[in-house]
Amino acid sequence: MVSLGRMRELYADMVTARHYEERLQEEYLEGKQPAFDISAGPIPGELHLAAGQEAAAVGVCHHLRADDTVTAPHRPHHVAIAKGVDLKRMTAEIFGRKTGLGKGKGGHMHLFDPDVNFACSGIIAEGCPPAAGAALAAKKRNEDSVAVAFLGEGAIDQGAFLESLNFASVHDLPVVFVVEDNDWAISMPKERVTDVENGSDRAAGFDMPGFRVDRDDALAVYEAAGEAIGRARDQNGPTLLEVQVHRRMGHFMGDPQTYRPDDDEEAALARDSIDRLESTLRDHGLGDDDLSAIRGDAEERVEEAIAWAKEQPQPAPEDAYDDVFVNPPSGVTTEEPDFDLAGGDDR
């Protein structure tokens, strides 16, 4: 059983993440109306929002410590929030500001917060191998930290994921692969592209336990993830965990979603894991006041982060030339030693 305190924490992060995505949507569309121009407005470029997927993020990440590693894919905000990424600097990054996590160089698909060991990649499934690598490092160092790789159900057909299952399994690594199944990979429904109904069915072929939480339920995820992460932390090897989530918005902002049946979208909107957790909290005695206090705090936190981000300085054009390397391009040394090499007459 999940404690009430923990439930409140999950709920708080879920409403934070939801409010965050809704507010980013507004900010993103600024300057892009009426004619949508992807390069206009305060947040240009692609934006993939995760409204409807909060349960997976919070259910998993609330088992994690700062020294546990998480890699997230192109749709990372809910996971970042649940993992405790600095919300202000993350927001500044999304707005392309100099004080952002990546000094405005990365953008929303490339959030790196080494303080909580969070990283992203916009390339499908390519966060899986580095997560396995973080787990390998923990194992080599005899530390009990673990790693979690998040990916979409569309990513389970990608070599990087499948190879990582074997790699993690054969080296017995403390890593959990979390598949967020939102039924869609952009416009492609999963049955069009994937042979198995449940991604977790792939686990057995890699000698790994596989579980699926087939409803969008933060508490169910929390319990399943607790087991998986516990296995990892106890050095009992990797797990594949799939979670049914829903996509409340388009794949990216500006997605016309003409491919999507109306009833699919309606069903996604109806099946809201936040409502579900809210009613559980009510069953546990929380009232309107309690819930709106939590929501109020969450909204305030989001508004503060957005307001802060928008006040941050833009990077200068010439900042673009920094940070390709952390060492000067010449590497660690700048002078060659002088040996007297017998016979080395061609030097």
Added chain:
Amino acid sequence: MVSLGRMRELYADMVTARHYEERLQEEYLEGKQPAFDISAGPIPGELHLAAGQEAAAVGVCHHLRADDTVTAPHRPHHVAIAKGVDLKRMTAEIFGRKTGLGKGKGGHMHLFDPDVNFACSGIIAEGCPPAAGAALAAKKRNEDSVAVAFLGEGAIDQGAFLESLNFASVHDLPVVFVVEDNDWAISMPKERVTDVENGSDRAAGFDMPGFRVDRDDALAVYEAAGEAIGRARDQNGPTLLEVQVHRRMGHFMGDPQTYRPDDDEEAALARDSIDRLESTLRDHGLGDDDLSAIRGDAEERVEEAIAWAKEQPQPAPEDAYDDVFVNPPSGVTTEEPDFDLAGGDDR
């Protein structure tokens, strides 16, 4: 039950393939003794021989027609022989001659014989997607030809193979993946690199039947492959078939095999699928004379091919510049049409 006639055919190809590898080994070592120099002798470069793996090749390929496609990996000779690749031109290719299958450009890992739809790749598992593609072509054209991809047990951890399982399964393609499990990937025993004991265990996670023939037995392979290829030909989808084989030689010629326990090598030499089939043939009444007649024919065929190949002309140095493209580099047209483009003033 396999007919006696078919058994004789399998046996004939097995002894052909075995003799072929033994003779290539001799030819290869010429000019490389006493000091082994990989670039010396009549056959330079790497050479991967398949002695001990004949059962897989013949058991599968004897179900195939010329219009069925086979892709083979870096160790292709036994499969090529079983598929009916022109032995003379293949041998000329291995000797780097102008009349070789690839005019001496490909070498032993790159044998292409379009007459029997045979192709190779030296990159682990990268023959799997093209095999799926050949099957896709057959399906699109409503033809009943099938495709088979051969790979080693070390290749089942490679993304190209794993992605191909899903691709073939979700598109229901007439393709069979044949894993030749010889226990070793160069110096790495399979338990060091792969989580599951049997590669065929991977199949279920891709909604595909998986079978393993766990002894080095041409007839057992022939029966299992018959089912798998029959499924494909009847449009019932792909199959994963694994076959236990043995590596009688080093990974490549020159491999010191210092990593290999003596008893492993002895066991491989003892468990000979050719002996096994021979004794079955004896049970069916064949005597010394019959068997040595078959072997004699096989040896003659091999000797003839090698003799022919060695008489073939070397390519000229400048032949290297041909065949990058089949079309002239400018493509299909050399002159641009002349339209009167209104307003196209920047052209």
Added chain:
Amino acid sequence: MSDADDAVDRELTMSRAMVESIAHEMRANEEVFYMGEDVADYGGIFDSTQGLLDEFGRDRIMDVPISETAYLGAAVGAAQEGMRPIAELMFVDFFGVAMDQIYNQLAKNTYMSGGNVNVPLVLTAAVGGTYNDAAQHSQTLYGTFAHVPGLKVVVPSTAYDAKGLMHNAIRDDDPVMYLFHKRLMGIGWMPAPDGPKTPVPETDYTIPFGSADVKREGADVTVVTLGLHVHRALDAAESLAAGGIDAEVIDLRTLVPLDTETILESVRKTGRLVVVDEDYRSFGVTGEIIASVADGDLDALDAVERVAVPDVPIPYARPMENEVIPDATDIEASVREVVSGE
């Protein structure tokens, strides 16, 4: 179909022109099919297959799993059987998950087989930045692919060229990499500059590979470029003309084969060379063009400048992305430098 001798005044966006040639070839040849992610119902994220599903159905306009190695490799296999697949990599930046199929199979099988096998496959991919999509979604990688022997590399800059080059690509018996710039496509949500929308004949026609196009004639300096930067160079040329500098703008159209002759001819006339590229500066297109000219006729060359993405990944934020992707002002400045520098 309109008579080719009549003046053509129907204008198309680059994406419509591409789609028109694909549809034409699909009607003419049953062996042509298109595969990629989101190419069916969505019509291609960058409108590369808009409307084709309706006419040709799912078998010929195929959505595929997010398994680029598997589906590009399957396209290689189907092409080796004689079919003529067009396979799309949604963003060229994703090449790394499937580069072995591209580099070691697609590009080499013809050679390794001594020409016994050929691979008539068109590999399309969207390229380019200018809309703040950051380091993993904004590259052109022109140099990376042009360096691979065995691939013909096409980069159209106008609707007219896009159509003619696509017809040529699909009919070619060799592998063709067809790189279309997102900013030129005329997608509703990514406004194109004026240049790429051009008159396009309804009839089919082919543009030969290896024929660079002089998009603007000029006497003082040769600007060699491709893709989006053809239009930026033309803009720069307009401004320069006002200041009395007459720039010739050459659109390479194909990187492989490379039309060195047209470039040399121009440099012999102008003596000055500016190469403009949206790929990374080092070990890429600008180096190759300059070296080809230096190698071909060093004496003709009086001054040279490179304008390209400095050797940094593409940054996200607008001020930095604008800094690293060359614009008309950058081109102008470099032209002024080669003109005044002597």
Added chain:
Amino acid sequence: MSDADDAVDRELTMSRAMVESIAHEMRANEEVFYMGEDVADYGGIFDSTQGLLDEFGRDRIMDVPISETAYLGAAVGAAQEGMRPIAELMFVDFFGVAMDQIYNQLAKNTYMSGGNVNVPLVLTAAVGGTYNDAAQHSQTLYGTFAHVPGLKVVVPSTAYDAKGLMHNAIRDDDPVMYLFHKRLMGIGWMPAPDGPKTPVPETDYTIPFGSADVKREGADVTVVTLGLHVHRALDAAESLAAGGIDAEVIDLRTLVPLDTETILESVRKTGRLVVVDEDYRSFGVTGEIIASVADGDLDALDAVERVAVPDVPIPYARPMENEVIPDATDIEASVREVVSGE
């Protein structure tokens, strides 16, 4: 340890020198480990880890599945945690199965994170032909990797350089691609030329990246090259000297960073440039070097030649492979051309 001031006369093969520096770093720092296929019991197909398993055990000399994306990506992940992995790609030709990890993660994570994350990983790979291993096992791909912003690219040509550059690579906090030429390693079954076996100090020492080395001084022509071709160029220089032509031979040692200064200095002296490379000719190393010189000091350049693999995959048969991989005679001919051609 020998005193650096004493004359060093211990000679090592290039592979022994590499292994010595790796062992030294592994002793000094527990966070250094090596992963790759056949690196444990086999000791590396090209002797890159010979003897290390015995000293360091399986945890630090790790055999891995044939899953280059998984293990190179795991190395990226471990490096981001602060470990210092060395990961080996057995043949550089296999890069295509893992290029996304190399190009989009390893090379870009530092930049995309604004320098908050760094990836101290050494990616080693064997390169090169000359032993008839055909199109999928004989490439150098120097240009392909040097074109990627975010990777430092090292190509040693002698045992002395191999050791110093490896020490520098392992201590560097950035990703380093370390490309060793098979033919130079001194492997029993692939005889090396004489040059790469050199005196090597027992002590550790570092050679800075971006410092090209003048391997032979000369007044008449500048030959710029790297890897195996340093030795072929030195051979050519010997023959040329007999004919009265005095060639300077510059070994780049690193492609990124590129030491343009040393090249320019030499060309200012000789006026003539021959660039020799074992990668494909177009869009690669030769183009970059020539363009850098043309861009840096066009007036200094009187004549130029490129010597590289023509744009064909590497053929298998001996006469054809010999034709496409430049040898000393090819270099000599090109040098004579630039010298006489004026």
